[in-house]
Amino acid sequence: xxxFDAIAESLKQTRTGYTLPQNLYVSEEAYRFDxxxxxxxxxxxxxxxxxxxxxxxxxxxELGETSVIVVRDKQGEIRAFHNTCTHRGAKLCESAGKxxxxxxxxxxxxxxxxxxxxxxRNMPEDFNKAxxxxxxxxxxxxxxxxxxxxxxNPPPIDRVKADIEAQIGLYDMSKLKxxxxxxxxxxxxxxxxxxxNRECYHCDAGHPELMKSLSTYGFGKGLPEDGExxxxxxxxxxxxxxxxxxxxxxxxxYHDLIEFPDNWWHRVARLxxxxxxxxxxxxxxxxxKKLIWPHGDQEQTSLSVWTQPNSWHHFCCDHVVxxxxxxxxxxxxxLRTTWLVHEDAVEGVDYDPDNLAAxxxxxxxxxxxxxxxxxxxxxxDGYRPGMYSVEEKLVDxxxxxxxxxxxxxxxxxxx
Ligand code: FES
Ligand SMILES: [Fe+2]
Numbered sequence: 001x002x003x004f005d006a007i008a009e010s011l012k013q014t015r016t017g018y019t020l021p022q023n024l025y026v027s028e029e030a031y032r033f034d035x036x037x038x039x040x041x042x043x044x045x046x047x048x049x050x051x052x053x054x055x056x057x058x059x060x061x062e063l064g065e066t067s068v069i070v071v072r073d074k075q076g077e078i079r080a081f082h083n084t085c086t087h088r089g090a091k092l093c094e095s096a097g098k099x100x101x102x103x104x105x106x107x108x109x110x111x112x113x114x115x116x117x118x119x120x121r122n123m124p125e126d127f128n129k130a131x132x133x134x135x136x137x138x139x140x141x142x143x144x145x146x147x148x149x150x151x152x153n154p155p156p157i158d159r160v161k162a163d164i165e166a167q168i169g170l171y172d173m174s175k176l177k178x179x180x181x182x183x184x185x186x187x188x189x190x191x192x193x194x195x196x197n198r199e200c201y202h203c204d205a206g207h208p209e210l211m212k213s214l215s216t217y218g219f220g221k222g223l224p225e226d227g228e229x230x231x232x233x234x235x236x237x238x239x240x241x242x243x244x245x246x247x248x249x250x251x252x253x254y255h256d257l258i259e260f261p262d263n264w265w266h267r268v269a270r271l272x273x274x275x276x277x278x279x280x281x282x283x284x285x286x287x288x289k290k291l292i293w294p295h296g297d298q299e300q301t302s303l304s305v306w307t308q309p310n311s312w313h314h315f316c317c318d319h320v321v322x323x324x325x326x327x328x329x330x331x332x333x334x335l336r337t338t339w340l341v342h343e344d345a346v347e348g349v350d351y352d353p354d355n356l357a358a359x360x361x362x363x364x365x366x367x368x369x370x371x372x373x374x375x376x377x378x379x380x381d382g383y384r385p386g387m388y389s390v391e392e393k394l395v396d397x398x399x400x401x402x403x404x405x406x407x408x409x410x411x412x413x414x415x
Pocket of ligand 2: 197207
């Protein structure tokens with residue numbers, strides 16, 4: 001039985017509207033709690049269907065000491081299994097790859113892509129292969145975004161699935177391929193990397209490349225339907241948004257803003273791009289000539305999806321960019337960014353990978369620095385929980401999710 005008394009005590013001290021107590025951000029105990037308890041009690045974003053596009057494709061998702069294989073089987077179904085052999089426990093796959101079967105490198109036990117044990121040499125007569133298949137991990141495919149839960153009793157996901165699928169279906173992720181993937185290791189606690197993602201209070205000064213195509217409205221600054229949370233009194237922006245909404249309705253792409261409804265853990269918003277941009281690139285023009293939605297390259301919006309506690313995604317007319325975050329240590333976080341384009345787009349002909357990735361590659365590097373200085377400052381004796389600005393209500397929403405999910409996990413419940 002794990003005991004996390006200091007964590008439980010700090011969780012009690014948390015306050016709405018304020019950052020967390022120091023030890024929840026920086027301590028070794030908090031890292032162990034997060035990776036061994038809290039993050040195992042919730043759904044985590046792992047990858048896209050494009051990461052396992054063909055039968056036999058395997059992708060690894062790793063949290064703490066636990067490694068999971070995401071694999072597409074021969075029937076096209078995507079499954080997840082613990083990356084641990086059912087013989088004596090060796091790690092089966094050390095990296096993503098492709099194979100017709102999964103063979104353990106230790107004694108060559110062989111498993112089918114659906115997890116069944118196919119071959120195990122010289123086992124006693126009473127050994128039953130049917131009882132020794134790979135151990136499954138809960139998996140949900142939400143319109144092409146793959147979520148995993150390491151709990152034996154996963155929390156509900158149905159509303160997240162319905163709300164996200166209703167909007168991203170337009171981009172048909174089954175027709176996309178991975179064009180670029182960056183793994184960035186940030187020298188900061190994962191919760192600070194998340195907090196940084198949930199506000200654009202820092203964007204105007206911190207992200208010159210991003211601001212070429214993105215407005216901070218909707219990324220922390222309010223939208224009209226936020227009601228009391230509408231923190232920006234900007235009539236011109238509201239009027240522009242209203243005019244755009246009419247166009248979105250005409251195109252059949254209008255949906256109300258979905259913002260962590262009823263204690264759920266997802267936000268979905270279609271937002272206007274800035275400066276005439278039609279996609280999130282440096283020049284605002286498509287980075288891939290093969291568009292991935294049916295409405296051409298004149299519509300000046302993108303669709304964004306955020307989930308607690310570890311992902312965000314942007315859907316543009318020509319590409320999707322998707323972010324997954326996993327802790328590697330108290331002060332070390334893996335941010336995996338993947339850019340997807342149409343499966344028929346040809347590198348060097350239809351898209352230049354560096355141009356495709358330019359905006360978020362620069363933005364990620366800037367955010368990594370912000371998260372690092374945040375972590376360094378919090379480690380000092382001078383740190384006390386600070387108050388979030390009105391533009392940081394989504395940071396508080398993440399923090400509150402963390403606190404509530406942590407308390408529930410300590411009580412042995414999933415959220
Ligand atoms: S540990 Fe995998 S075959 Fe022995
Ligand atoms: Fe940022």
